[in-house]
Amino acid sequence: MSFDIFICGVGGQGLVLLTNALGRACLKSGLKAVTGEMYGLSQRSGTVSVHMRIGEDAHSPLISIGGADALVALEAIEALRYIEYLKKGGLALINSRIMHPPVETAGLVKDRTKKYFTLEEAVSRVKRWTSRVAVINALATAKESGNPNAENTVFLGCLSALRELPLDPEKVKEAIAEVVPRGTVDQNLKAFEIGMRMASEALCDFGVCRNLR
Amino acid sequence: MLGNEAVARGAVEYNVELAAAYPGTPSSEIIETLTLVADDVGMHVQWSTNEMVAFEVAIGGALCGKRSLASMKHIGANWIMDPLMHAVYHGFDAGLLIISADDPSGHSSANEQDNRYMAQLAEIPALEPSDFQEAKDYVGHALSLSEEVKLPVMLRLVTRICHSRGDCTFGPVRREKRPPRFSDDYYRDFVLGGNIVGPKAIPKLHRIQHEKLARVEEAAARAGLFQSEVPEDGPSGGLGIIASSAPVGYVLDSLDSRGLMGKVGLLKLGLSVPFPEKTVSSFASSFEKVLVVEEGEPYIERNLAALAKCDLPGLKIFGKLTSHLPREGELNFSSVDGALASLLGLGAREVPPEKLKLMEVSSKLVTPRIMSMCAGCPHRAAFYAAKKATRTAANARYVAIGDIGCYTLGMYPPLRFMQDVFCMGGSIGVANGVAKSGITDPVIATIGDSTFYHAGIPALINATFNQANIKVMVLDNEVTAMTGYQPHPGCGETATGKPTKRVVIEEICRACGIEFVRIVDPYDFSSSVRAMEDAIRFEGPAVVIFRRLCTQEHLRRARRQGLRIEKYRVDPQKCVGCRTCVAAFGCPAIGFDRERKKAYVIALDCVGCGVCASVCPQGAFSPERAGEGS
Numbered sequence: 001m002s003f004d005i006f007i008c009g010v011g012g013q014g015l016v017l018l019t020n021a022l023g024r025a026c027l028k029s030g031l032k033a034v035t036g037e038m039y040g041l042s043q044r045s046g047t048v049s050v051h052m053r054i055g056e057d058a059h060s061p062l063i064s065i066g067g068a069d070a071l072v073a074l075e076a077i078e079a080l081r082y083i084e085y086l087k088k089g090g091l092a093l094i095n096s097r098i099m100h101p102p103v104e105t106a107g108l109v110k111d112r113t114k115k116y117f118t119l120e121e122a123v124s125r126v127k128r129w130t131s132r133v134a135v136i137n138a139l140a141t142a143k144e145s146g147n148p149n150a151e152n153t154v155f156l157g158c159l160s161a162l163r164e165l166p167l168d169p170e171k172v173k174e175a176i177a178e179v180v181p182r183g184t185v186d187q188n189l190k191a192f193e194i195g196m197r198m199a200s201e202a203l204c205d206f207g208v209c210r211n212l213r
Numbered sequence: 214m215l216g217n218e219a220v221a222r223g224a225v226e227y228n229v230e231l232a233a234a235y236p237g238t239p240s241s242e243i244i245e246t247l248t249l250v251a252d253d254v255g256m257h258v259q260w261s262t263n264e265m266v267a268f269e270v271a272i273g274g275a276l277c278g279k280r281s282l283a284s285m286k287h288i289g290a291n292w293i294m295d296p297l298m299h300a301v302y303h304g305f306d307a308g309l310l311i312i313s314a315d316d317p318s319g320h321s322s323a324n325e326q327d328n329r330y331m332a333q334l335a336e337i338p339a340l341e342p343s344d345f346q347e348a349k350d351y352v353g354h355a356l357s358l359s360e361e362v363k364l365p366v367m368l369r370l371v372t373r374i375c376h377s378r379g380d381c382t383f384g385p386v387r388r389e390k391r392p393p394r395f396s397d398d399y400y401r402d403f404v405l406g407g408n409i410v411g412p413k414a415i416p417k418l419h420r421i422q423h424e425k426l427a428r429v430e431e432a433a434a435r436a437g438l439f440q441s442e443v444p445e446d447g448p449s450g451g452l453g454i455i456a457s458s459a460p461v462g463y464v465l466d467s468l469d470s471r472g473l474m475g476k477v478g479l480l481k482l483g484l485s486v487p488f489p490e491k492t493v494s495s496f497a498s499s500f501e502k503v504l505v506v507e508e509g510e511p512y513i514e515r516n517l518a519a520l521a522k523c524d525l526p527g528l529k530i531f532g533k534l535t536s537h538l539p540r541e542g543e544l545n546f547s548s549v550d551g552a553l554a555s556l557l558g559l560g561a562r563e564v565p566p567e568k569l570k571l572m573e574v575s576s577k578l579v580t581p582r583i584m585s586m587c588a589g590c591p592h593r594a595a596f597y598a599a600k601k602a603t604r605t606a607a608n609a610r611y612v613a614i615g616d617i618g619c620y621t622l623g624m625y626p627p628l629r630f631m632q633d634v635f636c637m638g639g640s641i642g643v644a645n646g647v648a649k650s651g652i653t654d655p656v657i658a659t660i661g662d663s664t665f666y667h668a669g670i671p672a673l674i675n676a677t678f679n680q681a682n683i684k685v686m687v688l689d690n691e692v693t694a695m696t697g698y699q700p701h702p703g704c705g706e707t708a709t710g711k712p713t714k715r716v717v718i719e720e721i722c723r724a725c726g727i728e729f730v731r732i733v734d735p736y737d738f739s740s741s742v743r744a745m746e747d748a749i750r751f752e753g754p755a756v757v758i759f760r761r762l763c764t765q766e767h768l769r770r771a772r773r774q775g776l777r778i779e780k781y782r783v784d785p786q787k788c789v790g791c792r793t794c795v796a797a798f799g800c801p802a803i804g805f806d807r808e809r810k811k812a813y814v815i816a817l818d819c820v821g822c823g824v825c826a827s828v829c830p831q832g833a834f835s836p837e838r839a840g841e842g843s
Contacts, residue, residue, distance in 0.1 A: 010582065023378055034379040038320060045801045047582045057469050060462025061377035064546040066564060080575040088565065101582045105805050106627045106796045116807065117580065125578070129571055139817075148817055 002055030003166055004063045005159065006085040009074030010099050011046045014152035017179055019050045021156055024175035025167050026054055036061030045102065047078060054166055069164060072155050074138070075099050076122040089130050091208060093158045093199065094123060095151065096137045134158065134202035141194045147187035153180070157195025161209045169196065169210075216374040219345045219381045220284075220312065221246035223352025224256070226384050229282050229310070230391065231257045231274030233267035235667065236696035237286030238321035239375035240314035244284060245697065248708045254388050260699050260708040263637070263667040264292040268311065272300055275309035275365075277393040280356055284312035287328050288636075297335050297365065302418040303399045304363035307391070308356030311337075311367045314375050317508050317543035321372075323617075323636075325541065327509030332367045332486040336422055338429045339367040339486035340438065343461035345379040351483065353384075354436045361432050362425040367486070371508045373459035373543065430489045438483030439492045443499050444476050450557045453478035453500035455493065455513060457485050460506045463549040470550070471559065488516040494524050504556055505532035506549055511540070531556060586622050588802035589820035591761035592688050595735040596623045596630040596659075597798055597828065599686060602745030603655065610654040611749075612647050616640035616669075618661035619695045619763075620688045627799040631659055638668025641685055645672060648681040655749045659686045663693040663701040665718060670725065676754040677726030684748045685756045687718055690763035698766050722756045729755035736761055738827035764820055780819040780837050781826065785811050787833035798828045 009015050019035050026033035036051040051063045065084050070091040073079030079094045086092060100116055127133055136158055142150040153176055160169040173189060180188045200209040220243050224232060234244040244258060251258040261267035267283040274281030283293070290313045313331070316322040332339035338358055342351040351368060359366040403418065433439065454477060456464045461481050468474050480496040482489065497503050497517065505514040511533040521528040531537045537552040538544060554561045586593045603611045615621050615631035616639060623630040635643055640658035648656040660669045665687055676683050693699040700706045702716035722730045729751045731744040741759065748755040771778060790810035794803045802818035803825060826834040
């Protein structure tokens with residue numbers, strides 16, 4: 001069986017880099033990996049999604065509806081937008097950050113003129129589908145590591161905490177060091193470590209994480 | 214590696230010596246990748262002015278014995294029809310490859326056209342790789358086929374090949390610099406030989422083309438482009454599948470997940486034009502039912518139906534025409550798996566009702582992220598200024614036609630500037646007609662810099678020639694931004710980063726006979742408004758060039774030079790909550806606190822353009838440092 005990860009977020013958050021790092025880690029580990037990416041017009045502030053499949057029997061780059069083992073949402077509203085891809089009871093790693101679509105800010109959306117969409121609304125709805133949810137404040141973590149743009153590496157850390165991910169976290173770290181801009185390696189690795197710890201703590205009740213030293 | 218990178222690798226391995234393209238999603242990374250290695254492998258790689266020129270450049274290369282390719286998105290290929298329809302009657306010594314990146318579902322395109330029909334119209338072979346390995350290998354097959362039958366060959370890709378990543382095993386790189394030799398065979402055979410004149414000349418050339426086409430299927434079979442599997446112990450459910458391109462992967466995923474690998478017949482077509490009748494007929498004859506799985510139009514399905522009518526009268530054919538697969542939009546695992554399940558009498562994978570409900574609720578709840586220009590985008594400032602000018606100079610009455618580029622987003626709320634958009638260069642062309650139709654309101658065309666060079670110039674000349682009273686806004690952000698910041702003729706730099714002479718837009722406009730040409734910085738709000746007002750009041754065709762480097766490119770250069778970007782802030786005492794900045798201007802780096810009824814700057818996204826300071830009627834925006842000082 002392949003391990004399928006659906007990654008979503010907003011253009012500019014570095015989803016493609018995140019995918020590249022995972023793909024590179026697979027290559028280092030001799031694992032087959034296929035990804036399907038949806039970007040182009042959505043480079044900034046549009047919705048971006050990546051299908052990532054790891055394993056020999058991943059033939060096509062697309063994950064089926066209800067086929068993803070894990071859903072990684074770098075933005076909380078996006079988690080709900082793509083919830084259909086997650087398996088029942090699958091793992092959801094959600095950023096606590098909400099980026100209000102400009103049309104919502106502009107008051108152009110019916111039902112949303114009075115009150116913005118909240119993190120609680122998004123998470124409570126995802127929880128109707130799976131209890132295994134980790135809400136991660138990736139922006140704060142990234143800032144703590146010295147680079148607010150490192151939200152993506154925080155989530156690489158979160159993913160690496162999962163026992164089901166068929167990758168050695170060390171390989172993921174090697175890959176990160178190769179794909180992030182020179183000069184930001186240390187910050188990104190720090191963000192990775194904190195992300196890994198945060199996910200293990202958030203998901204400790206479900207027994208899905210590796211034992212961290 | 215990215216599918217597009219695999220194609221580029223193929224071009225290197227199989228000795229392509231000349232590659233040309235105009236950028237277009239999802240094809241752009243092919244040439245971008247080649248520019249990185251062009252000098253090392255001795256390949257000429259260029260961004261051309263448009264797709265037609267790119268293909269003509271490739272023709273020139275092939276004519277001189279160099280393996281050549283032109284790559285483009287599916288809609289871009291519309292531009293090459295003229296040279297292509299001529300090229301098919303010529304023979305080339307070296308392989309000539311057209312790469313068409315189709316975009317089913319129109320993820321980044323205005324339509325879903327299936328360019329296999331273009332290949333059919335031009336009567337040239339079309340190859341369809343189904344994964345990353347084939348994306349590379351088929352470049353070699355296509356070039357060999359092109360040289361064997363002496364026809365241009367199309368490599369038809371789709372978004373899910375171009376923009377997916379997967380494994381690809383490299384082959385050896387065999388670079389050989391072929392000495393250029395201009396081939397004048399066509400001239401000798403058909404002009405001097407007298408065959409090109411007289412009533413039979415064209416039919417004769419056409420017949421030669423048909424003879425070439427007749428050899429394609431056999432050559433493709435020899436190259437292993439058709440792979441079929443007919444199960445020995447009787448096909449499961451009497452069903453065979455014919456598939457091509459990316460959907461082959463969905464078929465394999467579906468069969469694998471149902472434990473049916475090797476139990477259902479499968480024919481993978483790596484070449485679909487000309488329709489490989491013998492291969493398909495021999496495969497289909499083993500089955501009672503055939504499901505055709507292909508991306509785009511039901512091209513294989515229709516051809517199979519025509520073939521079956523004579524050769525296989527009892528055959529039942531399923532696919533898009535029988536609604537087993539969706540007729541529009543791209544295919545995916547679920548649609549293909551559903552079709553297979555229904556034809557094999559297996560249970561479909563049901564989505565649990567509670568999930569359906571959740572999906573329904575979320576789709577209602579979740580606000581769509583309408584595409585929007587970046588924070589600090591000079592286009593937003595230009596549109597906002599132009600909109601103001603239409604109010605002051607024309608009582609807010611105008612017709613504006615857009616064009617293809619980032620600035621197309623000026624149609625979306627909250628700016629809502631243009632009312633319609635067509636093809637590359639269509640803004641100026643269509644505006645010509647609107648202006649001649651008797652409309653008395655100002656007629657505005659908005660076009661980007663790269664698009665202006667691509668297709669805007671002939672229509673601008675037409676405006677002078679026929680004195681169409683149009684106002685052209687050239688939104689010049691000094692780079693081909695939407696497709697990934699590729700250089701264009703105004704950049705002074707080639708695809709491979711070599712300095713070249715700049716082609717200057719204002720000089721072109723003046724040379725086209727435009728008497729009103731004004732250049733403004735869109736960040737200078739009042740000058741921009743004035744320039745548009747003057748243009749609107751001017752009698753006759755007028756051009757205003759809004760020039761300012763694309764914000765993303767600017768940020769990249771600033772980062773490289775270590776420049777600090779000064780962010781803006783809102784003075785809550787001054788902000789009265791009028792919402793002009795969010796509801797009319799719509800900068801994504803400005804948020805609005807609904808409880809306090811005050812705007813605020815999202816510091817992480819702000820790029821410090823400062824246009825908000827011009828837009829705010831209360832003057833509530835100011836640079837952060839200035840605020841700290843006071």
